[in-house]
Amino acid sequence: MATPATTITSSNNNNTLITTPRLHLIPPDPDSAAHADFIVHLYNTPEFIASIGGKPTSITTRDAARAYIRNRFVAEHARNGYGTYLVVLRLPVPRPGESIGNHPGPDIGTSTGTNTTGGGSEAEAAANAVGGGEDNALSPGAAEAGKIVGTVSLSRGPPGSGYAAPDLGFAVLPEFCRQGIATEASRGLLAWWSSSSSSRGSAVQRQEGDKGGANSKGGGGEVVLGLHDPGNLASAAVLKGLGFEKKGLRRLSFFGGVVGMVWTMRVGGGGGSDGTVSEDEVRALGLPGEEEVVAQEGAGAVV
16 A cells, blocks of 8 residues: 655645555656656657547647646645646566566656755655665666656546546556556555545535535545546556446536546445445536437547
């Protein structure tokens, strides 16, 4: 299970470091050139562009990425207490028959802000946080340790501009796909999110207007959504593997009215005897009933 640590300090004042057996998850820092350059690199891969409906992204320069990180990622962390994280290789341990390929992208860079940790790089700070032990021995492919390879997120918009539950998202560079990275990063983020729910109480209340909304902790566990384009089979496979339950095709008003596939999972227990999320709960989150469609040509994609 992922465990939180607070060893990376950056100029956005977000100290969260989440670790899994092979990965570190860290908040993007707008003052880090390497973080901004990675977002440009990821968002302009053909695979990422295809996943968002085929329309090229406007994030094509370092300055544009820095503004995006500050205005979206930093803002969502400040508003919710969670958000988007960079996925960094900690211990690339290939499974039998697998290998982690060579990644030409940037290393984690040192923040140019005034609150860097000990003057060292963020990769060094992350490595120092891990501590000793046999599991830290570098394995074949260890030259890739410290590389940023993707993003994972729990996203929830401001009140009135999003659903009453966060949705899980992930994106991994093509050369690092089929390594189980999206699944491992998602499990780690969900485990941390569940274990830190008490510290997020004020943020949850702010989002729900202090009314104990549909996703309040009083219901015995919080609901997380999974939303994707109906044709995105890779995302469907990850969500199914994580234990999400498919809720069918629904029109997503907060994504321009496109038809998307909806999944749910209850994190932290509660609900039915098997932890399922009822249709009434799904609707209470702001989602309509299941659409009787297979696909909608030109409808776009969910990101």
